[in-house]
Amino acid sequence: MAHKDGIFLMNCWYVAAWSHDLIDGRKLARTLLEVPVVLYRGDSGRVVALDNRCCHRAAPLDLGRIEGDCLRCMYHGMKFDPSGKCIEIPGQERVPPKLGVRSYPVVERDGIVWIWMGDEDQADPAKIVDFPAMRDPAWRGIPDYMHYDANWMLIVDNLSDFAHLAFVHTNTLGGSEEYAYKTKPVAIERLEDGFRVERWHLDSDPPPYHRKVIPNKTDKVDRKNIGHMQIPGMFFLYTTFAPAGSGLKDGNKEGARSYCNCQFMTPETRRSTHFFWNYLHDFDLDDPNIARSLRNSIEEGFMEDKAFIEGQQKLLDADPEFKMLAIGADAALSHFRWVFDERVKAEQQAAKSAAQPMAMPMSQRATA
Amino acid sequence: MAHKDGIFLMNCWYVAAWSHDLIDGRKLARTLLEVPVVLYRGDSGRVVALDNRCCHRAAPLDLGRIEGDCLRCMYHGMKFDPSGKCIEIPGQERVPPKLGVRSYPVVERDGIVWIWMGDEDQADPAKIVDFPAMRDPAWRGIPDYMHYDANWMLIVDNLSDFAHLAFVHTNTLGGSEEYAYKTKPVAIERLEDGFRVERWHLDSDPPPYHRKVIPNKTDKVDRKNIGHMQIPGMFFLYTTFAPAGSGLKDGNKEGARSYCNCQFMTPETRRSTHFFWNYLHDFDLDDPNIARSLRNSIEEGFMEDKAFIEGQQKLLDADPEFKMLAIGADAALSHFRWVFDERVKAEQQAAKSAAQPMAMPMSQRATA
Amino acid sequence: MAHKDGIFLMNCWYVAAWSHDLIDGRKLARTLLEVPVVLYRGDSGRVVALDNRCCHRAAPLDLGRIEGDCLRCMYHGMKFDPSGKCIEIPGQERVPPKLGVRSYPVVERDGIVWIWMGDEDQADPAKIVDFPAMRDPAWRGIPDYMHYDANWMLIVDNLSDFAHLAFVHTNTLGGSEEYAYKTKPVAIERLEDGFRVERWHLDSDPPPYHRKVIPNKTDKVDRKNIGHMQIPGMFFLYTTFAPAGSGLKDGNKEGARSYCNCQFMTPETRRSTHFFWNYLHDFDLDDPNIARSLRNSIEEGFMEDKAFIEGQQKLLDADPEFKMLAIGADAALSHFRWVFDERVKAEQQAAKSAAQPMAMPMSQRATA
Structure with a gap:
């Protein structure tokens, strides 16, 4: 995701969907911050967000099948739990424990499905705007x-x-x-x-x-x-x-x-x-x-x-x-762009300081 | 415009439109030599050509409103005279004197609207072919x-x-x-x-x-x-x-x-x-x-x-x-391509020799 | 074709068309391995495959006219024989002997039109799968x-x-x-x-x-x-x-x-x-x-x-x-991708060792 550095603010909650987008078992394929994501409501009612790309051979998971709160890729049958962990590979007894796709923290509140695309550890629901x-x-x-x-x-x-x-x-x-x-x-x-x-x-x-x-x-x-x-x-x-x-x-x-x-x-x-x-x-x-x-x-x-x-x-x-020009009426947007850029810069700086890269997909960890 | 160097001949008259393209107050958005231009007929009957991009925040000016011979950007209300100079910013008393968009010399003759996309000082109407x-x-x-x-x-x-x-x-x-x-x-x-x-x-x-x-x-x-x-x-x-x-x-x-x-x-x-x-x-x-x-x-x-x-x-x-090949029948086009290329090269050479770059938009001058 | 190195296997027979694609004098424009090719059946019944680009000025040859087993470009009338050699230039007595477009070895068998996009000297029909x-x-x-x-x-x-x-x-x-x-x-x-x-x-x-x-x-x-x-x-x-x-x-x-x-x-x-x-x-x-x-x-x-x-x-x-992951069920495709890559590498190596580049179009030879 290096090419997206400095483009998006990663560590914040974004609206991913309205709750009603996920009725009738819909598996919603939606690209967010240039990441293809699939959103669905599991049988328990819980909303799940996963990379919309099977870690096996990049098949789109929105063509898959909801099983409980899990999603099964319907290309070769690999099954992923809501955390993205692969829990079944047809015809194969052993499933590598770290195999899976990335899942994204999701909170459903007041008809809105919020998603956190950045560092999972920072995904505090208390930060969601009310x-x-x-x-x-x-x-x-x-x-x-x-x-x-x-x-x-x-x-x-x-x-x-x-x-x-x-x-x-x-x-x-x-x-x-x-x-x-x-x-x-x-x-x-x-x-x-x-x-x-x-x-x-x-x-x-x-x-x-x-x-x-x-x-x-x-x-x-x-x-x-x-x-x-x-x-x-x-x-x-x-x-x-x-x-x-x-x-x-x-x-x-x-x-x-x-x-x-x-x-x-x-x-x-x-x-x-x-x-x-x-x-x-x-x-x-x-x-x-x-x-x-x-x-x-x-x-x-x-x-x-x-x-x-x-x-x-x-x-x-x-x-x-x-280059855009600012006129007097632009005070608000100029201020907003400035505070936003400061936040992105701070996030970049923090990511560089950390020993581990911020957003390593689980599938890559599994093969590392 | 550096990337267009050597592609187009800049210092010559081009046909931008037929006169009838500008009836009924039409603001014609037309890209010419890779520059988005807006053409319109002012209330005096004069045809005006401006960059089709507001110097403020890049809104398309063809969504604007003709006022006399001026054009007002209808996004935030900045008003430009036929020379491209900004003459009004709503809610702001002072208008920077050099603020504006680039205007292009235009001559209407015999139902044809001619435009000059190059160095304004060389735009001699006598060079228009009759x-x-x-x-x-x-x-x-x-x-x-x-x-x-x-x-x-x-x-x-x-x-x-x-x-x-x-x-x-x-x-x-x-x-x-x-x-x-x-x-x-x-x-x-x-x-x-x-x-x-x-x-x-x-x-x-x-x-x-x-x-x-x-x-x-x-x-x-x-x-x-x-x-x-x-x-x-x-x-x-x-x-x-x-x-x-x-x-x-x-x-x-x-x-x-x-x-x-x-x-x-x-x-x-x-x-x-x-x-x-x-x-x-x-x-x-x-x-x-x-x-x-x-x-x-x-x-x-x-x-x-x-x-x-x-x-x-x-x-x-x-x-x-x-690489194209030339056959005997290509004498005419080969000659034409040759004289054209010579003209482009001469233009490039002249631009390099000049102290000032040839085609600096007014908006950039304003902020320099 | 340097940019295609290592992408395609060149020296093998590919299916270019079904025989029935070439009925009724159809000149079939079909891009194969990123090369625009025109396929047609000459009056003798023979199938011919040529670069679908006139060596003169890049006009598409599928807009041309079949004459016997030859194809005439209908832009300026240059005529090409089934080997790609130019045999007539209207209004010009001398035709440079090496002028022409690239032709591709073609074999029609059992309703299939096979084509060889690589080194012509290696195009052995015995290698066609039965x-x-x-x-x-x-x-x-x-x-x-x-x-x-x-x-x-x-x-x-x-x-x-x-x-x-x-x-x-x-x-x-x-x-x-x-x-x-x-x-x-x-x-x-x-x-x-x-x-x-x-x-x-x-x-x-x-x-x-x-x-x-x-x-x-x-x-x-x-x-x-x-x-x-x-x-x-x-x-x-x-x-x-x-x-x-x-x-x-x-x-x-x-x-x-x-x-x-x-x-x-x-x-x-x-x-x-x-x-x-x-x-x-x-x-x-x-x-x-x-x-x-x-x-x-x-x-x-x-x-x-x-x-x-x-x-x-x-x-x-x-x-x-x-990066794709392999699971147990992927043994077949993993093996196939491996033998394929080995073949491409061997082909690349052979091309590098050879004194002459592998796939130089005739038109370029003509102007060299």
């Missing part, structure tokens, strides 16, 4: 997925930057060009693992996606946005709309409607990204069409971004020497 | 476009070589195998910027494309062809048919019908080409079907060539060590 | 073809290994998982040019493909399999079914039904393979549906393999550092 709205019956949403032909950091950039709302999303998520020209970029709170941003719009028109799901579509609203971007690429956005002048800033939540939005970017390769998102709402919970409408509106907005983001990737690929 | 038939009401034609998955020089080779007519185009543009076997290749006039060739066929059958648009389809004709191939890849062909024996060689044009054909090859990349062409005629000008018929016939002929030319490109890609 | 069933009226089958996006050796591996039958082909070609778990891998006979394997199943159910074409579908059978894998990648499988207990092992063939199966793997590139096969039978020869049914059954089985084999290729491409 997003309580996903399990709170006071919130409702539809988890969704998109695939981007672009480096995940270009999506992080996009989400880090409120300036683009005015230009890209005027007719979907909302954003005012007029406002963009006359205001300074909003200040961010620099954090060690990303940044936090708070933004208020008072006495303004409700944005298109909100207007679609509320009764009084033309009443002015006060709006509060709190965004939080976290390493390696997770964005949480908390939005509250209240009737203009109703005192939201002073804590009065009467007539308020809130949204809770999570977005997870997991690198597939350095040029493509798995994008998981859920836009939850806390009102009219008995009406399933609210969540559907929001899902559609947000996706429409994401598609507007996608054209730019995948366009950027193509142009960067075409000319690797191009 | 093709008066394009503006002369005595001529009528339909400008058209094809895309080739092949290096432009393979198309130049094709057009430089009358020998292929007999084999490739017997049933479309015409050409006689029998004649090909018994005659010597026609002599060319070697020019500094290409070559000129004159060819006569006396008392012969009209070729298929001509036969389709004339009343007396079986009468023998005398035919005069004058071809002119010019650097960097422009071919002009003047053809006159007259009744056999009517004295065309002595200057008698009674009963003569003439064609005027321009073909412009502009490299998209070293492996693909924009091919612009117009086959004009000077007779029966009130019948629009003549131009349509000719357009179809010529395109049919080009498609016959395309199979060979794109086949050559694939075979050359598969084995970069293959 | 498969008499192809010409014997006591056998009937349908020759067929599949294309694999995988290195040929992965297909050889697959066919070398009976262990996979139980897991991949339970419902098509047959194979019992239960049996696979409790038995040792079958012993092979190591040969200098591959291996031979003999396998018996007594008193067992007929496998699905056999059951489809016999009347007594549930009667137990005794089954004998003899497989023979030969360099460079040819597999012959002789299978006989007889009523259980009828004495097949003692030579009694009453009530026996036999199959004769040939499979030829010819590298297209190092990542793709031409796969030729014919599954012949010796019973009910007047019923054409037997051969059709077998063809369908076997193809269904091959498609099961293809998913694994092409999956392996993708995973190997994604991580060139992956």
Whole structure:
């Protein structure tokens, strides 16, 4: 994996799948950080993640068969337990004790399957970010997925930057060009693992996606946005709309409607990204069409971004020497890229200092 | 752009588009000489060509918005004037004076948009080749476009070589195998910027494309062809048919019908080409079907060539060590390749001698 | 061809095509061992194989015209005889005596077109493997073809290994998982040019493909399999079914039904393979549906393999550092890969020792 050095942050939890991706015995083949992985739910209910490549002759394990919590390669019948250890070779009595494929720590929580691609010893579930709205019956949403032909950091950039709302999303998520020209970029709170941003719009028109799901579509609203971007690429956005002048800033939540939005970017390769998102709402919970409408509106907005983001990737690929410029509005993304790079460097340094290489697959250990 | 050294001739005018490619506010994304360019017509009517890559974060500018003669990037709202200079950054008072994208000199003439991809200081409109038939009401034609998955020089080779007519185009543009076997290749006039060739066929059958648009389809004709191939890849062909024996060689044009054909090859990349062409005629000008018929016939002929030319490109890609051989019929193309290479070498030499690199994008200057 | 050193075995006969691929004057463009070749049947009936690239300007010769046993390039009319020698250049009296394209020794036998891609002097037809069933009226089958996006050796591996039958082909070609778990891998006979394997199943159910074409579908059978894998990648499988207990092992063939199966793997590139096969039978020869049914059954089985084999290729491409492991069942394929590698090494050594390079195309000789 030497060629991936410095590209990905290895020692952190990534979203690998939604829980519902693994229904009906599906063996999900998904490349994560340029590693082909197979994910499946064993008969006990446990989710397992293994290298999607048999240690024998590189057959894809997603063509295999789930047996209990184990997976059998259906090319020559080798059987692997959830730790990746080979526990049966047809026609052969002795199985070398260290033979197997690499398994990856997995935690399933609130409908999300988290995976740890780095050093197994550091895979502490306590480090998994908590997003309580996903399990709170006071919130409702539809988890969704998109695939981007672009480096995940270009999506992080996009989400880090409120300036683009005015230009890209005027007719979907909302954003005012007029406002963009006359205001300074909003200040961010620099954090060690990303940044936090708070933004208020008072006495303004409700944005298109909100207007679609509320009764009084033309009443002015006060709006509060709190965004939080976290390493390696997770964005949480908390939005509250209240009737203009109703005192939201002073804590009065009467007539308020809130949204809770999570977005997870997991690198597939350095040029493509798995994008998981859920836009939850806390009102009219008995009406399933609210969540559907929001899902559609947000996706429409994401598609507007996608054209730019995948366009950027193509142009960067075409000319690797191009250097991006920073403008005033880029404070957030610049900070995020900086703290991310520091983390990657620290990880690299730690790996070099350690006596043993960080991520040696079990199969290689077996033959060493 | 160092990797393109010696591949393209930079300091010359290329056809970038037909004027009609820019109607209805279209922002045309077109890669020229491996540079992504966006072309658009400003509100004043002026055609502008800019790098199709925002200097900020590489967003494609063809997703932008025309404002007057300027173009605004619709990702974060940076606005560029026709010279490429950035004149507005939303939410930021100061715009660095040298910030911007590269603009390319453009001249629109007779329905053709010419572009200069090299050193701006040398972009003299007087160097643009004149093709008066394009503006002369005595001529009528339909400008058209094809895309080739092949290096432009393979198309130049094709057009430089009358020998292929007999084999490739017997049933479309015409050409006689029998004649090909018994005659010597026609002599060319070697020019500094290409070559000129004159060819006569006396008392012969009209070729298929001509036969389709004339009343007396079986009468023998005398035919005069004058071809002119010019650097960097422009071919002009003047053809006159007259009744056999009517004295065309002595200057008698009674009963003569003439064609005027321009073909412009502009490299998209070293492996693909924009091919612009117009086959004009000077007779029966009130019948629009003549131009349509000719357009179809010529395109049919080009498609016959395309199979060979794109086949050559694939075979050359598969084995970069293959060396082409020259035969007697290759005098024209050999001369053309030679004068072209000399021009490229001279350009390279001049660039090396100059104190400043030739083609430094404005955006890089801004950050230097 | 230096970059192909050590990849392919050059000095051996490969299957280039079935005879029926060349009906109706077809000029078959087929890449063999990464060399673009054109195959055609001349008017005399003789099959000719030439480089599918004109020595003049790299035009594809499969766009050419068969004239007698010669092929004329239809770009500029150069004509090549079956030895590859150029014998006519239109408009040019003198043809350089050594000008031409490379031709490849070809032998057509029993419906198979064999080609020799290596040193012409060593191309001895006596080295062609004989498969008499192809010409014997006591056998009937349908020759067929599949294309694999995988290195040929992965297909050889697959066919070398009976262990996979139980897991991949339970419902098509047959194979019992239960049996696979409790038995040792079958012993092979190591040969200098591959291996031979003999396998018996007594008193067992007929496998699905056999059951489809016999009347007594549930009667137990005794089954004998003899497989023979030969360099460079040819597999012959002789299978006989007889009523259980009828004495097949003692030579009694009453009530026996036999199959004769040939499979030829010819590298297209190092990542793709031409796969030729014919599954012949010796019973009910007047019923054409037997051969059709077998063809369908076997193809269904091959498609099961293809998913694994092409999956392996993708995973190997994604991580060139992956090393396969051998298990007990791999004795056959391990031996075959070893004897194959020895042959390639010997060939390399011989080529280095020789004064002249092995495979210099005629066109290069002509210009040297």
